[in-house]
Amino acid sequence: MNPIHAAVLGTVQGLTEVLPISSSGHLILIPKFLKWPESGLTFDVALHLGTFIALALYFWRDILELFGSFLASLKEGANTPAKRLPYYILAATIPAAIVGKTLEGPIEEMFRKSPATIAALLIGFGVLLAFADTTGAKRWRVDRMTLKYAIIIGLAQCLALLPGVSRSGITITAALLLGFNREASARFSFLISLPIVAGAAILKVGHLVKAGIPAGEAAPLAIGIATSAVFGYLSVAFLLKLVQRDSLYPFFWYRLLAGCGALTLIFLGY
Template sequence: MSLFHLILVAIIQGITEFLPISSSGHLILLPNLTGLQDQGQTIDVAVHVGTLGAVVLYFWPDVKRAISGLPHALIGRTDTEQARLALGLIIATIPTVIAGFILYMTGLSEAMRSITVIGWTMLGFGLLLYWMDQKAPQTKETADWGVRDAFKMGLWQVLALIPGTSRSGITITGARQLGYTREDGARIAMLMSIPTILASGTLLALDVIGNADARLARDGAIAAVFAFFSALLALSLMMRLLRSVSFTPYVIYRVILGAILLFMAYS
């Protein structure tokens, strides 16, 4: 891969992983719309590592709290906020891991990688985000997140396995439906991404072990670095904007892109 292609893939992944506009959808569209070759699974692993590093660094105080509460959560003790956060992240991840494994083993994940599917999910789930964001109350904060809400948001997250849905977008939609504020809903959604990205990245890594060479390793390192910095920038920008701006700008982008893709698919 050329340096330009690597940087392009890394920046697209980094920016779109945490904004509610779907990273997988954009990466699938890249070769379809530009004629560039598919980046391959090694680069996919690399950019996942980069974005994982960005979200861990940005939310490090929350991550540290979850890590400190993990030992208690694993033995069923949820008498501290740290343990409840750790247990919630575990519970929220389980449905996606199970559903993702089934889709991977059956090949359905590849069958859904089409412009038509991405067009409909961009449009439909974008409008759903707008509806929930405008109509749902803003009464809950991160400290209110418990097992029941974690499981419900985990079910919402399963929908992100459909390309174009957006993992962050659909979990934020779920958080808003449950009544969390925009900023706290986004914070929970970002924290949920850590075990999810770790699980999907590990699955991809198992596929590429033994196939990567020195050149691929170099390309992966470059992609990871650019994905890290672009994801960190996107995260910082979104979390700051949420203090004064709704999710409407992202919805407008999704609706426009979805309409263009559906026009292309059916014309």
């Protein structure tokens, strides 16, 4: 992993992990078409850690409020929407954590050999996002979240293991179909991603500590963390502002063009 590759892929991770366009799909397809070598454990750590830093920095107030609400619920009971929200986030996180722990490796390995399937998923789930944005009632805010809805969104998040689906894309889609407005859908999507991204970062860092940083990998590691964190933070801010005033159709069009472009390159033999 050279510094230029690290900067490009860190930027791609920061943008695509947050925006509903699939980070795993991009991180498989871009190196393939550019004939770059696959990134190893060291760079996986950089990408996950950078994304977690971005989310933690942007949502630090929400994190403190959630922690305070959780402590208050232990003393007073979960008798308000704010005090119930930490439990809903946990409920939405558990399915993806279990499925991810058992299937992430085999699924990613399988799809690395099938870029056409990744391209098709980019298009298909882009269409589903557009459908949800068009037909969803968009009448509820986060304070209308229930345990049932949280579990449904959490189950939908399991589909994000498929490269090309997008974690934020599928959870926003599910929330929109359940009747939540765009801002609530995006915010809840980011909040439930925090434990998943944090857990992935901790596991990857643990593996790296055991294996050690290979010679010459320290600089790409730092570049990957920095670019992923910076562009991840900017992407969160951009998306939450966008959903307050505009539709999610730009992401549908991007996914359609990216998927069709990838299929064209595959057809041409790249």
